Amino acid sequence: MKYFILLLISFLAAAGIRSQVPVHINYRTEHGLPSSEVYNAMQDRQGYLWFATDHGLSRYDGYRYENFDKQKGLPESTVFNFRKDPWGRLWVNSFNSYLAIIDNLTVKAYRYNGELSEYIAKIKPHTTILQDFMILPDSTVLFSLVAKGKHLISKDGSITDLQPGENCNCIEIDLTPGGLFLNSQWNAAPQSIIVNMSDGRRIVNPLSIFNDIGQKSVQTRAVWFDSTVYLSLHDHLFQLIHGQVKKVLSFDDKIITLATGANGTLYVGTLRSGLHVYANGDLSTRPEILLDEVAVSSVLFDHEGSLWLTTLNNGVYQFPDPLVTSYDEASQLPMGKIIDIESDRQQRHWIALDKFRLVEMQAGKLKPVELPVSAETEISDLKWDVLRQRLWIGTNTYLYYLENNKVYRFLNDHELSIKGYKGKFAGIKEIVIDQATGTIWLGSFSGLARVNSKGNVDFMSNLTHSFTERVESLDIDASGSICMGTLKGLWQFANGEFSSRAAEHPFLAERITRVVSMGDTLLLGTRGNGLLFLTSDSLYQLTQQQGLTGNSVNHIVYNKHYIITGTNSGLSFIDRANPLNTRVKTLTNTSLIPSQEISSLFLADDKLFVGTNSGLIVFPADIILKPLDPLPLLITTLNIGGENCEVRNGHRIPFSKNAVHIDYFAISFLNTGRLTYKHRLIGLEDEWVINQKTNASYPYLPPGEYIFELNVMNQNGSWNPESVTLSFSIIRPYWQTVWFVLLIIFVGSAILFLLINRRIRAIHKRNNLVDDLNRYRQEALISQMNPHFMFNALNTVQRFILENDRLASSRYLSKFARLMRRFLESSQKQSISINEEFEALSLYLELEAARFREKFTYMFYTSPNINRDKMHMPVYIIQPLVENAIWHGLMNCSRPGRIEISIISSNGNDMVCKVKDNGIGRAEAAKLKASHDRKSLGISIIQKRLSLINTRNSMPITILINDLTDDEGHVTGTEAVIVFPGWFKN
Numbered sequence: 001m002k003y004f005i006l007l008l009i010s011f012l013a014a015a016g017i018r019s020q021v022p023v024h025i026n027y028r029t030e031h032g033l034p035s036s037e038v039y040n041a042m043q044d045r046q047g048y049l050w051f052a053t054d055h056g057l058s059r060y061d062g063y064r065y066e067n068f069d070k071q072k073g074l075p076e077s078t079v080f081n082f083r084k085d086p087w088g089r090l091w092v093n094s095f096n097s098y099l100a101i102i103d104n105l106t107v108k109a110y111r112y113n114g115e116l117s118e119y120i121a122k123i124k125p126h127t128t129i130l131q132d133f134m135i136l137p138d139s140t141v142l143f144s145l146v147a148k149g150k151h152l153i154s155k156d157g158s159i160t161d162l163q164p165g166e167n168c169n170c171i172e173i174d175l176t177p178g179g180l181f182l183n184s185q186w187n188a189a190p191q192s193i194i195v196n197m198s199d200g201r202r203i204v205n206p207l208s209i210f211n212d213i214g215q216k217s218v219q220t221r222a223v224w225f226d227s228t229v230y231l232s233l234h235d236h237l238f239q240l241i242h243g244q245v246k247k248v249l250s251f252d253d254k255i256i257t258l259a260t261g262a263n264g265t266l267y268v269g270t271l272r273s274g275l276h277v278y279a280n281g282d283l284s285t286r287p288e289i290l291l292d293e294v295a296v297s298s299v300l301f302d303h304e305g306s307l308w309l310t311t312l313n314n315g316v317y318q319f320p321d322p323l324v325t326s327y328d329e330a331s332q333l334p335m336g337k338i339i340d341i342e343s344d345r346q347q348r349h350w351i352a353l354d355k356f357r358l359v360e361m362q363a364g365k366l367k368p369v370e371l372p373v374s375a376e377t378e379i380s381d382l383k384w385d386v387l388r389q390r391l392w393i394g395t396n397t398y399l400y401y402l403e404n405n406k407v408y409r410f411l412n413d414h415e416l417s418i419k420g421y422k423g424k425f426a427g428i429k430e431i432v433i434d435q436a437t438g439t440i441w442l443g444s445f446s447g448l449a450r451v452n453s454k455g456n457v458d459f460m461s462n463l464t465h466s467f468t469e470r471v472e473s474l475d476i477d478a479s480g481s482i483c484m485g486t487l488k489g490l491w492q493f494a495n496g497e498f499s500s501r502a503a504e505h506p507f508l509a510e511r512i513t514r515v516v517s518m519g520d521t522l523l524l525g526t527r528g529n530g531l532l533f534l535t536s537d538s539l540y541q542l543t544q545q546q547g548l549t550g551n552s553v554n555h556i557v558y559n560k561h562y563i564i565t566g567t568n569s570g571l572s573f574i575d576r577a578n579p580l581n582t583r584v585k586t587l588t589n590t591s592l593i594p595s596q597e598i599s600s601l602f603l604a605d606d607k608l609f610v611g612t613n614s615g616l617i618v619f620p621a622d623i624i625l626k627p628l629d630p631l632p633l634l635i636t637t638l639n640i641g642g643e644n645c646e647v648r649n650g651h652r653i654p655f656s657k658n659a660v661h662i663d664y665f666a667i668s669f670l671n672t673g674r675l676t677y678k679h680r681l682i683g684l685e686d687e688w689v690i691n692q693k694t695n696a697s698y699p700y701l702p703p704g705e706y707i708f709e710l711n712v713m714n715q716n717g718s719w720n721p722e723s724v725t726l727s728f729s730i731i732r733p734y735w736q737t738v739w740f741v742l743l744i745i746f747v748g749s750a751i752l753f754l755l756i757n758r759r760i761r762a763i764h765k766r767n768n769l770v771d772d773l774n775r776y777r778q779e780a781l782i783s784q785m786n787p788h789f790m791f792n793a794l795n796t797v798q799r800f801i802l803e804n805d806r807l808a809s810s811r812y813l814s815k816f817a818r819l820m821r822r823f824l825e826s827s828q829k830q831s832i833s834i835n836e837e838f839e840a841l842s843l844y845l846e847l848e849a850a851r852f853r854e855k856f857t858y859m860f861y862t863s864p865n866i867n868r869d870k871m872h873m874p875v876y877i878i879q880p881l882v883e884n885a886i887w888h889g890l891m892n893c894s895r896p897g898r899i900e901i902s903i904i905s906s907n908g909n910d911m912v913c914k915v916k917d918n919g920i921g922r923a924e925a926a927k928l929k930a931s932h933d934r935k936s937l938g939i940s941i942i943q944k945r946l947s948l949i950n951t952r953n954s955m956p957i958t959i960l961i962n963d964l965t966d967d968e969g970h971v972t973g974t975e976a977v978i979v980f981p982g983w984f985k986n
Helices: 113-123 214-219 738-784 787-802 806-826 834-851 879-890 921-930 938-950
Strands: 012-014 017-019 025-027 038-043 049-053 056-060 065-068 079-084 090-094 099-103 106-109 132-135 141-145 149-153 159-161 170-176 179-185 192-196 202-206 220-225 228-233 236-241 244-250 255-260 266-270 275-278 288-290 296-301 307-311 316-319 325-327 338-343 348-353 357-362 365-368 379-385 390-395 399-403 406-410 428-433 440-444 447-451 457-460 471-476 482-486 489-494 497-500 512-518 521-526 531-534 539-542 553-558 562-567 570-575 585-587 598-604 607-612 615-620 633-640 643-645 651-653 660-666 677-682 689-691 695-698 704-712 724-730 831-833 856-862 872-874 897-906 910-917 958-965 971-980
Touching: 038 307, 049 090, 079 132, 090 132, 113 149, 113 159, 132 179, 141 179, 149 179, 170 220, 170 228, 179 220, 192 236, 202 244, 220 255, 228 255, 236 255, 255 296, 266 296, 338 379, 338 598, 338 607, 338 615, 348 379, 390 428, 428 471, 440 471, 447 471, 482 512, 482 521, 489 512, 512 553, 521 553, 553 598, 562 598, 633 651, 633 704, 633 724, 660 677, 660 704, 660 724, 677 695, 787 806, 787 834, 806 834, 831 834, 834 856, 834 872, 834 879, 834 897, 872 938, 879 897, 879 910, 879 921, 879 938, 879 971, 921 958, 921 971, 938 958
Parallel strands: 038 079, 038 296, 170 192, 379 428, 471 512, 651 724, 856 897
Antiparallel strands: 012 017, 025 316, 038 049, 049 056, 049 079, 056 065, 079 090, 090 099, 099 106, 132 141, 141 149, 149 159, 170 179, 192 202, 220 228, 228 236, 236 244, 255 266, 266 275, 275 288, 296 307, 307 316, 325 615, 338 348, 348 357, 357 365, 379 390, 390 399, 399 406, 428 440, 440 447, 447 457, 471 482, 482 489, 489 497, 512 521, 521 531, 531 539, 553 562, 562 570, 570 585, 598 607, 607 615, 633 643, 633 660, 660 695, 677 689, 677 704, 704 724, 831 872, 897 910, 910 971, 958 971
16 A cells, blocks of 8 residues: 655646645755665665665665665675565675675675676676676576676676677567566667567567667666566667567657556656656556656655655655645645635535635646635635535635635525624534535524525524524435534434434433434544444444544545544544444554644545645545555564574573563654554563554563564554564573472471471470479479478477377477478479468478477568569479578577578569578588488479479579678578579569
């Protein structure tokens, strides 16, 4: 399909009236070309354009030119012609017949240029520029030189003359499966044109028009289309059909290039008179001239259908399509918004612009229409009246008509409006003419008015029916009813009555900006609800979600193929046969449309007139039907982990470099920089990302296989039929490999086994500790209830009985029983309160004091800050110390004994328990102990109990036993100290 860049329009002056030429743009050195002297152009298989100039090669991607000279691989800076080889590579020839190959965007010299140069020097041709050359499938190169025949370069570099000794004095054309090949042989002038047909026939055409052509032969060109060959020889053009000359044209200028296009159109480039275009190759018609007075050196059609012309003095021209024209200030179309377009369905068209301006167009030429001086500021609508043969012009105040090239004011003569309106209408919005009856309906700011077939205003809804809605648009439906789009939805006037259709659907209660009757369907343009299709029993909606360029529809036209809508974002083409189930095609390219804000649409003679805020364009209405070539889509950069890599499939990327960045773009010379792309990374995401960015970044990719998929939207809103893909993979890090996982499982299992084993051992140890603790408790109980104590206690009772002291014996037995009961009750407890400990000790000491006939006294003391009922300590931890003090300290002491038991706080957190006596001391006690068999286990049991308790405490309980001395060092007793660290805090 062909698209168009509306950038520059040139017009020919003719008595104050100008006509248009096809839109085009001119590229010169200021745009990046190395020279304005350009000999040839070619598009490579990737979509890039290449230009051969006298200062080297230039490659164009739609954004910029990249130039190549001898420093970038060319054997010679002046290059002339391109050829494609069977593998899609471009070849180019230069001065001295040097060849170069363009492959993968690089230029390299042909390896047998040296042999070729030596060979040509030996045969001494008129010029060292190759007349023609062709790369054959076996990698040999066929070439011809002007007047010197054809030659072949073999694969080993040897060169052979294929016509040795011959001199046919002819121009020879070979029609081969690989294309046309041109060569010539003569001494003075060619005498014949020989065509070697593809079926083996050899057709000779005598040539007698030249007596001595000499150097004129340099500009011999030939092209082939279907069964027709066109041959240029200096200033003559030959048409050969089936190998025979059928027509010869003589030009006033030298022909320097030939090309054919669609439908066999012939393009003849001349040295001074521009390009001559013969539609369908018909040489009997007058050609269209493009770029008059310019030397056109070659013709190229790109993948989008644009026509590119290289010139010898003005660089390169791009013509999107000769059939598409544009009108703006350069063509005497005043600058401004185009309000409406109308036609008499023959040759004349009218264009209404803002600020009360009207222009007539006829045969592509424009001239202003003189309007009466008035206070009107806007024309709102134009309508051609077939019956009256006049153009009606609606404005914000009056109704006018154009007849016989003169504009007249039509006065409102309604009997009720003359006084108030003085011939005016209240803001006409649209005019509809019943072409069968001649009745004219006017939609306006104040409702609906009618001009009857006699030319009188006989109806105004605001005066006769109280209908005062602002009518935005109106049309006559299939039943003859007047359907009106208003600010408050769709209204209908039938049988003399107005009725709102808002109850039929909520959309019909909202603003409707355009009403068009199409058979039994009403097409309704809305402000925000898209396009509505209203039939007798259904309503359907199309919005941007289904492909419309916008949800606010400004204009609607239709032909046999499409319903065409204009919005503020371009054109939409909806298949008329199946509007709801086929893809909406769009044209939003500002290279085609000067502004995407469509202000008017008109269809006439299969041409679509598109009015915008920036001018008018006219193109074939079936432009959207033309086939599209896919846009060349290229991935240009693959960056992996911050480093650019070769763009290819199959990269295996280490996990440490899992940041991937991809640059891409599609080659479009009509919509450069405004293309819409979609991409996704299969393996990471399923949804397409759609935007106009030309890159995609993935900063962190998990391990896996990925396929980057890319596509581009062409000018009519469809995607390329095939996406471009790039596959790669992220290698799993070692910690995600199977062997590492198995190793982790093994190590984890081993650690778990060790932990479980350790836990089992800890449980065993704890159980052992509990057993030991219980055993030591029993031992402590046994210690407290040792036989000596019980024997001695009972002896004391016996003594009281023998002494007949029954009261003392009774008290003693009662205390003894209470003490035994406390021992037994506390034997299963871990701890008891200080008060309970002191009560048990008090009973014990009372019994011992009675037994020793009050030989010692005792006392208890606690710090004031200690609550004896709430503060706990290990059960009966003090009793063994008291027992030691009595038995080993006081029993053998001659002085009255004293035992002090105190519990005090230390350092705020520690609890200190002291048992102090005034006995003989540890040294004397040890001597006496050695002479007795009785062993005391009390201290040993305490130490073992404390050891077990300390296994559960972070701060161990300690016991110290010290001798007390006086100032002279004599022993005055013993002190046992137990320190409970952090006891108050815990």
